[in-house]
Amino acid sequence: MIGYYISLAMRSLRGTPILSALMVAAIAVGVGASMTTLTLNYMMSRNALADKDDVLFAVQLDNWDPHKAFHNPSEMPWQLTYKDAIDLLRSDIPSHQVAMHRWGGPIALEGSELRPYTVEARVTSRDFFALFDIPFIHGGTWPHAADNNSAYQIVLSQRTNEKLFGGENSVGRTVNFNGAPFTVVGVIEDWQPSPKVHDLNNGDFLESAEVFLPFGLHRALEIYPWGNTNGWKSEDINSYEDQLGSEYVWIQYWAQLDTPEQMERYRDYLTGFIRERKAQGRFPRPLKFGLSNPSEWLALNEVVDGDDRMLSWLSLAFLLVCLVNAVALLLAKFLRKAPEAGVRRALGASGRSIFSQHLVESGCIGFAGGLIGILMTLVGLALIRQLAMGHMDTVASMNWLMMLSAIGLAILSSLLAGLYPAWRISRTNPSIYLKTQ
């Protein structure tokens, strides 16, 4: 019977092309507007590390100004000092832990046609890949020693390996990064979490690193980070050693704590860690540290802020307005065809089948509206990408789930819009329409 209803719906829609187009447009515009904002919100609030929410924790230590808390909801700096990060790495409590920051530079291949080009880099301790569950295609991470001593080793992303080596196993080969030769020790699958939950200091939605370098290289290369460095104290920085020993915060720190006991011990450890440093005259504020799992970290960093949410509600309200329009149009259309419904009733259609027939017609309008709504969403997102100039590329795009949701939203909306008109028409007394034609 549904097939019959669909063919009747098609015939009916073709019979009133302008009215049908208006209804489809009403649904499409509403769906387009709300899906654009919903997609942005969804993509922005996606937690790429959700499956590790129980075990991963971003570490914060409050080494800030005694007179003024760090200006964020946690009232602690987002990042750690170099010296604290180095000391924390010595703890054997976490299953894995990572100290890291953003960097970058030109990469080139000796004797290759390829012109040197700039890549995003991440200077990190070796556990990065294990902690974030990033699989290797070739090779593996560098040895523990490389986290403390300079070792010119490098891990490439799949994309970079593709570009430099045509996708071959490049482990053991040499690449030139920032003017120095590095030995490739591993190639990882491309890893582009968006938002970049592991580093929300440097553009929530920018692309992730292409190459990874050991944390032990700081002194040898005198690495200054690309990205945020914050300080509160006036310090004389005359050498790179001064930079490393300063109260400047620029290192992101994550720890993996698999069990509650580990968590307990790590808390005690951090408490002791801060007490020790207080005794040395550092950490002048009340003792405070933070351990936030990826979800909490995203919320704390306000990746999706109140304005974004407001916009979603506004666009849903707009969809509602479009729906009210669709209801009015549907009602007009259905009531115009009431005599036909009367004839169908006389020929044996139940009120329910008249209702279904008209609801199916609404659903068809919704389906068409959904398809066009997707096109409108794609246009809307393209506009946003244009306006954001590269800052929103990873979020202002639709995945299959969002496309299906758009169709679902459109059909649901049109069914809702059709509910009342279909009910009205199914309840009208057929005999009224049968007397004359």
Place this chain on the structure above:
Amino acid sequence: MLKMQSIRKSYRTDTIETHALRDFSLAVDEGEFVSVTGPSGSGKTTFLNIAGLLETPTSGQYLLDDEDVGNLNDRDRSRMRNEKIGFIFQGFNLIPDLSLFDNIDVPLRYRGLKGRERKKRIEKALEQVGLSARAKHLPAQLSGGQQQRVAIARALAGEPRFLLADEPTGNLDSLMARQVMELLEFINEWGTTIVMVTHDPDLARRAHRNIQIVDGQVADLQHGAASATAEIA
């Protein structure tokens, strides 16, 4: 096959109450051809609508094939209407944007018949009314008489045992009217019970039995009450 006992039907609006039928009792046997006459507004259409399960009486009992239809829900009434009853209207009431074929298809769809069976029945029904060649045409492309024959074909395709016709010849000239009447008589000879409302005394006389409705009641023909006029209570 049809038995109505003390049927009353009243329409109530804000200010007036209209008694379309009152204390209306009638029995029609299987195979009969009954014509119904009466002044305008006397309740003829109301009677047909109740007989055809399109409306429910305000009170009284209606047995169709010995089943009390007062107790049925909309779905069962619709199924019964679909299976047992065929309608023919004065205004033909074909669906304008469906071809003749698709118009006749409508009751068969609600019957839930398979595609092949429907096609067979539609073709047979079109043949019976002599319009096989016009299956693809739209109703507007036919004359009034032809349209009424399609409406009859549509009513027949479901092979109902009970045909209700409300002034089926009212919009037709006398020649066309005679053709339609002959078709109905033919159908009746093949066993379908017919109740036909008409204003035409000649056609009314051709039925087995004529009943006259006056003022919402069956008039007693023997006692010459036929001159009573309709009145609105």
